[in-house]
Amino acid sequence: MTMNRLPELDQLTTPVVWADAHGHIEGSNTAFARWLGVSPRRLPGQPLAALEHGGELLRRAISGSGGDDPLRLRRVSLAYLGGEARFADAWLTRTEFGGWLLEAHPVDEFPGEDPALTLPSALSAALRGLAHELRNPLAGLKGAAQLLARRHRDDPESAELTSLIEAEVGRLTLLLDRLLSPQPAQPHAALNVHVVLERVLRLAETDAGWAVKLVRDYDPSLPDVLGDVDRLTQATWNLVRNAIEAGAASVQLRTRAEYSVRIGDELHALALRLDIIDDGRGVPEDLTERLFLPLVSGRAEGSGLGLALAQQVAREHRGSLAYRSRPGHTVFTLLLPMAEVQT
Structure with a gap:
């Protein structure tokens, strides 16, 4: 694992730790250290297997001669140097x-919003320098978009495109701010999911042009959901972009109401079902069991974080993300509860 992976992994609220070939910890994201109640700077150098409390699943897995397939460790107990034990279902890859x-999934984790996490000081300093370099071109893009908007205010299509540029620059700036200075999550607000989907489809049109057919199949009677517009936009765009990059000629966005839906351990009277359907190559068989794990990608140039982040956004909204796939037909389904919205 290399240091340039840290900023991406630190966006995940799922606890993640990585070690070298000999099983000695090289680093972790902030969520992992916070979950164990230890400073991230105290973990490097420790044997990964030493974190297991009262068992030998990790030691056997690391010292074994198995292949490269991920190992699922059920109900593993982890602790740091005699600290309080934490239970998780984990994947070792x-x-x-x-x-x-x-990657640890705490067995008692609540799929809601996590409090703010504090970045290690050295990483924070490095990211501040990166932020300075990124904010300048972002500000330039925003200024150019505003100038184009004034020049083409009588052209509706140009006005729409410049508005899209400004909105995306704003979203990128906000994501950068969240990475550098994490704040407690803001309360979710009522939103129309079709507004989010139209924004994503506009991004897809500018990205793929006429190469991909984009199909809308909306239920206009759906009530609002509680959510974060930017986070849902990011998650949905990741899913649509994955479909495009999988060679899809057609991508369909379908919304429906689902009644008496169980999401995790909760039963919801009403939920939004968003299906993203494509006719691309499908999910490779060797990735089906670990598709949502970070750093797992079916493309050599992929970062392997798009689906992990999309799943995280679903959890932030007390929802779920699942899929089914075969060559020529892949469906990713996002379920979001709607019962909490007051009308």
Whole structure:
């Protein structure tokens, strides 16, 4: 694992720790350290297997001679040097660098919003420098878009495109601010999911042009949901972009109401069902069991974080993300509860 992966992994609220080929911890994201109640700077150098409390699943997995397939460790107990034990269902995966990546899903985790996390000081300083370099071109893009908007105010199509540029620059700036200075999550507000989907489809049109047919199949009677417009836009755009990059000629966005839906351990009287359907190559068979794990990608140039972030956004909204796939027909389904919205 290399340091340039840290900013991306630190966006995940799922606890993640990585180790070298010998099983010694090289680093973790902030969520993992916070979950164990330890400073991230105290973890590097410790044997990963030493984190297991009262068991040998990790040691056996790391010292075993198995292949590169991910190992699922059910109800593993983890603790730092005699601290309070935490239980999780975990995935242990070989990384492309020959080391190990452990993703922990706390068995008692609530799929809601996590409090703010504090970045290690060295990483925070490095990111501040990166932020300075990124904010300048973002500000330039925003200024250019505003200038174009004034020049083409009588052209509705140009006005729409410049508005899209401004909105996306604003979203990128907000994401950067959240990465550098995490704040407690803001309360979700009522929103029309079709507004989010139209924004995503406009992005898809500018990205794919006429190469992909974009199909709308909306239920206009759906009530509002509680959510974060920017986060839902990011998650949905990740799913649509994955479909485009999988060679889809057609991508369909379908919304429906679902009644008496169980999401995790909760039963909801009413939920929004968003299906993103494409006719691309489908999910490779060797990735079906670990598709939502970070750093797992079916493309050599992929970061392997798009689906992990999309799943995280679903959890932030007390929802779920699942899929079914075969060549020529893949469906990703996002379920979001709607019962909490007051009309």
